[in-house]
Amino acid sequence: MAHVHLEDGAFSLFWVIVWSVAALCLIWIAIYSLNRKGGLSTRKLAMAAMCVAVGFAIFQIEIPIPLVGAVHLNLTPLIGILVGPGLGSLCVLIINIFSAAIGHGGWGMIGANTLVNIIEVTLGFYLYRFLRSTLKLGRFRSGFGATTTALVASAFAVVAIVTISGIQDSAQSAEGTLNNMLLLAAVNIVAAIIEGVVTGYIVSFIGRVRPDLLPDLEQERGTRVTASSQEVTQNV
Amino acid sequence: MSRRSYSRHIPDFRLISHHAENGKSVVHSTNAWTKGALLGTVLVLAIVLANLYILFVLYLLTLAFYVAGRLPLRLLVGWYSLPVFFVFTLALFFLFTEPGNQLASMSILGTHVAITDAGILLLAKLMVRALAVVTFSLALFMTTKFQDIAAIASKSLPRPLANIFLLSYRFTFETTDEVSDVLDAMHSRSGNLVRGVTRQTRLFAGIFGLGFIHAFERGERIAKAMEARGFAGKFPQYRELGRPSAGGYAFVALAIVFCALALYLRYVDSSLIGGL
Numbered sequence: 001m002a003h004v005h006l007e008d009g010a011f012s013l014f015w016v017i018v019w020s021v022a023a024l025c026l027i028w029i030a031i032y033s034l035n036r037k038g039g040l041s042t043r044k045l046a047m048a049a050m051c052v053a054v055g056f057a058i059f060q061i062e063i064p065i066p067l068v069g070a071v072h073l074n075l076t077p078l079i080g081i082l083v084g085p086g087l088g089s090l091c092v093l094i095i096n097i098f099s100a101a102i103g104h105g106g107w108g109m110i111g112a113n114t115l116v117n118i119i120e121v122t123l124g125f126y127l128y129r130f131l132r133s134t135l136k137l138g139r140f141r142s143g144f145g146a147t148t149t150a151l152v153a154s155a156f157a158v159v160a161i162v163t164i165s166g167i168q169d170s171a172q173s174a175e176g177t178l179n180n181m182l183l184l185a186a187v188n189i190v191a192a193i194i195e196g197v198v199t200g201y202i203v204s205f206i207g208r209v210r211p212d213l214l215p216d217l218e219q220e221r222g223t224r225v226t227a228s229s230q231e232v233t234q235n236v
Numbered sequence: 237m238s239r240r241s242y243s244r245h246i247p248d249f250r251l252i253s254h255h256a257e258n259g260k261s262v263v264h265s266t267n268a269w270t271k272g273a274l275l276g277t278v279l280v281l282a283i284v285l286a287n288l289y290i291l292f293v294l295y296l297l298t299l300a301f302y303v304a305g306r307l308p309l310r311l312l313v314g315w316y317s318l319p320v321f322f323v324f325t326l327a328l329f330f331l332f333t334e335p336g337n338q339l340a341s342m343s344i345l346g347t348h349v350a351i352t353d354a355g356i357l358l359l360a361k362l363m364v365r366a367l368a369v370v371t372f373s374l375a376l377f378m379t380t381k382f383q384d385i386a387a388i389a390s391k392s393l394p395r396p397l398a399n400i401f402l403l404s405y406r407f408t409f410e411t412t413d414e415v416s417d418v419l420d421a422m423h424s425r426s427g428n429l430v431r432g433v434t435r436q437t438r439l440f441a442g443i444f445g446l447g448f449i450h451a452f453e454r455g456e457r458i459a460k461a462m463e464a465r466g467f468a469g470k471f472p473q474y475r476e477l478g479r480p481s482a483g484g485y486a487f488v489a490l491a492i493v494f495c496a497l498a499l500y501l502r503y504v505d506s507s508l509i510g511g512l
Contacts, residue, residue: 006326007319009282009365013499016283031396040396042467043459049403050455053411054447056404075444082448094401098408101377102247103319103370107279167326169286170358171335180329201441202448209449 006162008106015165020111023093026118030089040087048087051079052094059095059104073195076117077124077147078202082213088121089114112161116154123150128203139214143203144196151192155185247315247374249408255307255378263305263375268384268477270484271376274301277491278372282365284498291361295368302375315374319366327362331355387477395470402471403458411451418443 011019034040040048059074074095080088093114100107127146131137137145159181163174170177206213256264263271278298285291302312336354343349377385382405389401480488 007322007366008369013283031394042463045399046455046459048400049407050451052404053407054451057411057415058444090397090400094404169361176333198441202445205445
């Protein structure tokens with residue numbers, strides 16, 4: 001997953017406010033669009049809350065990977081695929097608030113982190129729909145492709161946010177900060193591929209066990225809702 | 237009390253709630269709005285203050301707040317791992333590339349790298365700032381009852397966000413236990429966590445996939461139960477959160493004055509008192 005792994009004090013007050021306002025605007029758009037679609041039904045509310053709870057629980061687990069060390073996933077593109085970009089945006093904001101409460105990213109970083117995560121849920125949702133419904137790829141490939149692309153894009157968003165903001169009290173030029181952040185982006189991209197594979201498997205698993213949980217992305221476009229056992233075997 | 241947590245390094249929500257609900261101290265009895273406002277001022281001060289010594293004083297004050305809440309220090313030291321790791325991840329690059337006086341240098345594969353005094357100072361500042369806010373944040377959540385947090389969330393967040401926040405806060409304990417159960421089951425079957433990348437990702441995909449499926453099924457059951465009980469889009473509040481006391485207002489006002497002073501010295505006239 002991409003995430004601005006910075007604690008409070010890394011950005012100046014000006015940039016904390018800028019990223020927070022930008023995130024608030026996107027959250028306001030998400031709430032407005034949800035209200036326009038009839039508001040948050042009880043079922044959607046329960047689903048979103050569960051997504052937050054599971055996402056937060058999984059967020060805390062570090063997966064040991066040979067040669068890479070350990071990565072931790074927050075499965076934001078998967079949350080986007082499951083609940084859509086509007087509700088997904090609200091979910092990632094809540095996950096970031098919970099994370100800030102326990103020191104996993106700063107309170108002042110909630111805005112920047114929410115922006116990055118909104119990119120992930122939005123790209124995850126639309127890319128999955130494109131790959132699954134338009135290109136008719138299998139669930140694993142669609143999940144892998146959508147997640148990896150979304151996370152690579154968000155990794156570069158992290159680089160852009162930190163380079164634009166600069167690290168407070170650092171005398172580094174923007175170029176120096178960019179070079180440092182590109183090294184971190186490389187690590188994030190490796191993690192993105194791992195999360196892409198994990199998400200591909202999870203989407204295949206959910207598609208096999210509960211295909212009705214992926215209705216918006218598959219049913220409305222007229223593609224198959226239930227995966228054949230042959231497809232599942234190939235993918236998983 | 238927590239059944240277990242993933243590790244000693246990750247704050248355990250159940251343990252945090254246990255201290256919040258059962259602890260007795262002057263910090264526990266402080267109004268939640270006061271503590272929330274103080275968190276805001278600590279955050280602003282951590283961002284705005286530039287002098288390492290004054291930042292350290294801020295950190296000591298947050299630590300004193302934590303101790304005043306009669307909270308376990310050993311736990312805090314373990315939970316520092318995550319923010320310390322994050323600061324190091326970033327500062328590691330800046331430690332070697334920050335312009336300043338060289339303190340030590342070496343050659344790696346023909347490339348000259350040096351640690352500078354400015355790089356170490358940057359690392360120290362980032363660390364103290366991070367730990368000050370994390371300490372206060374943990375102290376706040378370990379001394380504030382859920383009902384008070386719920387009251388603040390209901391009043392300060394838009395309805396959809398407040399609802400998701402309140403419901404997911406309750407679910408977090410269940411899902412955390414559930415994921416821990418699956419991990420325990422894997423360990424008890426002699427599951428070695430370090431395997432090949434392919435096996436590793438499949439293994440965890442199964443765990444996470446199962447977590448999501450269970451979560452959705454539980455979510456559907458809860459939604460039906462909520463509707464059956466006449467849920468109309470707003471969670472009832474069982475306890476009204478009162479206003480801060482006069483002392484609380486005075487404390488917050490003092491903290492705001494410090495913030496205003498720090499902002500003035502940082503952005504308007506840094507020559508005063510040597511620039512905080």
